[in-house]
Amino acid sequence: MITKLLVANRGEIARRVFTTCRRLGIETVAVHSDADAGLPFVAEADAAVRLPGNTPAETYLRADLVIEAARKAGADAVHPGYGFLSENADFARAVTAAGLTWVGPEPASIESMGSKVESKKLMEAAGVPVLADLGASATEADLPLLVKASAGGGGRGMRVVRALADLPGEVEKASAEAASAFGDGTVFVEPYVEHGRHVEVQVVGDRHGTVLVLGERDCSIQRRHQKVVEETPAPGLSVETREALHEAARAAAHAIDYVGAGTVEFLVDAADPTRFWFLEMNTRLQVEHPVTEAVFGVDLVELQLAVAEGRPVRDSLAPDVAARIGDDTPLGHAVEVRLYAEDPAHDWQPQSGLLTAFDIPGVVSEFTGPATHGLRLDTGFVAGSEVGTHYDAMLAKVIAWAPTREQALRQLAGSLAKARLHGLVTNRDLLVEVLRHPVFVAGDVSTDFFDTQQLASRGGGDDAERAGRAALAATVALAERDRAARTVQQGAPVAWRNVVSQPQRTAFDVAGRDEALEVAWYGGRDGYRLGDESCVVLAATADRVVLERDGVATAYHVSVTIPGRLDAPVVDVDSPEGHVRLTRRPRFTDPAEQVASGSLLAPMPGTVLSVAVEAGARVAAGQQVLVMEAMKMQHTVAAPHDGVVTDIPVAAGDQVAAGAVLAVVEPDETDGHDDNPATTEETA
Template sequence: MPASVLIANRGEIAMRILRTLRELGITAVAVHTDEDSGAAHVTAADAAIRIGSYLDGRAIAAAATEAGARAVHPGYGFLSERADFARTCTAAGLVFIGPTAAAIETMGDKISARAAVAARGVATVPGLAAPGLDDAALLEGAPGVGFPLLVKPAAGGGGKGMHRVEEPAELPAALAAARREAAGAFGDDSLFLERCIASPRHLEVQILADIHGHVVHLGERECSLQRRHQKVIEEAPSPLLTPTLREQYGQAAIAAARAVDYVGAGTVEFLVDAAAPEQPYFLEMNTRLQVEHAVTEAITGLDLVAEQIRIADGHPLSIGQGQVRAEGHAIEARLYAEDPDAGFLPTGGTVLELALPARVRVDHALSAGTTVSSSYDPLLAKVIAHEPTREQALASLDRALSATHVLGVVTNTAFLRALLAQEEVVAGAADTGLIERRLGHLARPPLSPRMQAVAALVRWDHVARCRPDDLWHAPSGWRLGGPAPFVVRFAGADGAPTVVELTGSPAAARARVGGEEFAVALHPGAITVEGRRLPLLSRCTETSVWIALAGEDRELPLHRPRRRDGRQGTAPALASPMPGTVTAVPAAEGDLVAAGDPVLVVEAMKMEHTLLAPSAGTVRLHTAVGRRVRRGEELAQVLTEETIHEERTQR
């Protein structure tokens, strides 16, 4: 076994690899950017080396050499599926813990991958796929594929550049968009066409292969719960397959791996019509560890990272096909820094309070004070439940999510719980389109008056403790004519504030919200509402109150009244919906724009968001290209003639 391994990654996957390295007695070397200098994987490693970027393969190989590491583990994402990085490591005398560069190249191009596995008798999704297809060839061949169809880039993954086309008239525009997006994302605008599968389900098979020619499969994972082609919840085994079908899928995956003389841990992905599970179609092969590898580890008892290291070190597989056993059922939920109520835009921020569940596996790199950056993927953690039955695993995962709280960062926890409760999910009958069809059923209900009262009480207590000498905010302050209520105004969706009035003290108060009134009392780590005592986690900032109550996290932004002078005038402000970087400013200072015209573009976590003019008017900018911005930060205004006249009058 190698004495030292460099981890060419960050976040929860770096921590996951670190855990196995410790168990094997192997020295762990981390790399980090300036932004990550205090990150969990840096402080947990035995040594850490600064690099400029996690995408700089040469710098990472040089860091490994400098640290005396013998091998490099790429994790997933970043450089894990870059053939040139595998070659760079080999050229530097390092062991790349992954497949050969040739296998990465073949499977990294979906056109060549289809051809390779088809030669081994593995069925592929019907379509038109060949190197160098131009738009004319794709337009000519589309009727033979049939509509609806998918336009797909040959390179990359994650749904980038993929377009569903319902009828021939839509195809030219889809091809143009797909080529532009593929070139920008992958540096390769090669395209092909695939037939759309009715009610598709997404299944994948985990394989292990060594340099001695042994290949085994470890069963399948169901990954059909997806949003924008990104997996959200995964489970093993799939409720769709019988033992006979499971072996059929496994043998197809082994054939696909042998098609490229695969070595290491890999995943062969299949698309299947739910009505015909006996006909799996090869989709692609991921030549790395998968995010969802934990559910396979749970049911098989294997450590896939340890297996990767042994294989890379030349050892034969530690297990034969006849020794593979799957026990129970495992389900994983991906916790993302994103806001489902705002179109799943990435969020970010600083973790103010953290609570994680017990009795389940949680892969993460979080702690109170962690800054969740907009520079990287929004995946925060993975919560994995393993139980004897699927029904028990679903219930266990829901309980675990109800005990998962990350205050300071808006997450998708409530969305995940709502998704797990959908009848198709409970029945094991979900397909890849379920989330899009059921979005209306997955939205969080509006904030209840009781939750607003709890947040207001937390705010009152915070102000009282932070301003002990301020009589105007003291819980028992004297007022002429009797005690006045403590008033908290929360920002409303329509711009009008929600007003909460509190009397008494934080330890025993009466709250009035709209026409409702009830008793609330704050205790250390708990709250009593109308006689019911509940655990409470909370934090206040200058702009928001964060509470974790009754199994969900909520951020209640404080109402900020508009001033009628200076740059915070009465004109509608364009605020950044997410933390990120301003990448483009289509409208210049003083430009006249119409309602709906683009004004700024903000990018975060591989996602661009264009801010549009809310009305016709004159642009006033408060930022510039290249500037890092906060979520909610005002970036521009669009001034109407009335606003401009008002400002001149005030001056």
């Protein structure tokens, strides 16, 4: 029997496992890097062991340090969470060799599914449909093609090929990415299903030959081949297709004598959902497991622990839950979204910094909970947490359950729209737009959703008016803030002038936009008068401004943060129109802060991986200058225009801060370039 469990992971999944352990009376142990020392999961564990360093390679990927931490803390079992070492067969063997209980499948099962090439052969032999591995035999008739890494996941080592002549080069690039990410450069080539759906089936096996199937999840809404929205049941599938998927997943699990929680992933033809093919099997708990828990009333972590202790999996199920699983009848509908610190309008660029506000209304439970109206929140962060650059950019998972899909979508979108998420750019507005998008609401889901649909939150619409109204509210709130801070003449009107010659002017940089916004306004005895005369200030305080336009009054909630004593104020504005993040521009620019024309600036803190050119080299617009890595993503920094590289002050291995000059590309005199400081392309 497990008495003290170490979670070999961090953040949200560590907190998720701890929650179940507390309910079951199992003591918990956290391991943490230096960067994570202040996060909630460390404080919530009964004991915590420091892994010196910050990067995954120094900390969470060090199997020897994790096992030594378990020994020091007196743990008798290890739960790997997901990611890091969760699908590492050698780590699983090392855990059991140390006399600890491994909460996961047998190492042989992990190895059999660790190679996508070999697992496809195994599944084909078990009668599970697979896509052909074309390799060098691909022809024009097979286009488009998909190059995939045999090891790992998360979109790394994955490339779409639409011209046969491009195949050798794309294979070489994908192999290099895979070798860098997973230590294995093996790739394979298969047909690319242009309009496909990503549907996965949850299984739980025990040591007594039982394999439970707990429905399927649709995970088709993806960016960079990584999931953003997941739901169960999968919309639009026939009973026959659903049953066929479940039986294929059961056959896959039986083929490898699977023990524990796992997920069998399939690609479904959106044009003909009766056609589907095996993709891979994840031999661990999935990020999106909460939606399955919501509709079946199970605790998958509890089932993992029961199986690890050798008990029959059915013995841990309540009678009503066992009956529901046996009949394969989920209760209601559940939808999960992944809230990321990233900027969808700028190629999903990850963000880092201080999370100054984190409040999502409607949350009724965290990490566990039965099917009930309201939201479940699984997060590794709270207001005041620092979102660093060493790990991925996911802030939280927000899960809604309701009797119907339509109700769940509406509830989740409404709560997210009212959330206060301040301190850094997130994908919240994108999630709300997806949940309310008529194509998605109709159940027409596919992995190419973001390629085929125009979304305002991705720069596909003009939100200048929305940002402008937020800037008006921010201007008034800042003026009221200054009024409240006065120590003298507190009765004088805001922005009082004896002789008015021109308006006051307040300029803002807007997150996600390249150009600044300037607000012209007047103060005085009669209150505020805005340069935009169609907008009237009805009420104003330092944190709430009500504006009227065309007879409609709208309240704007304003939060002001000054990151440092000399830093410009950052203003977060929330309204029914969404969230806008502004930074007030100083009236005068410090010459020391100016950079040379043509400077390519680091988009975020990170590490320089490689430098492709030397000083003095001539480059073309879009040509790679260097590659940096941050938050588990590689970022290609490219020349914004034709010109000559006059300076490269960084080298491979250098740590750089956000805004640091990476290179200077002096433009050709005849080049009509814009002054974009850097162009980046991201690779998962």
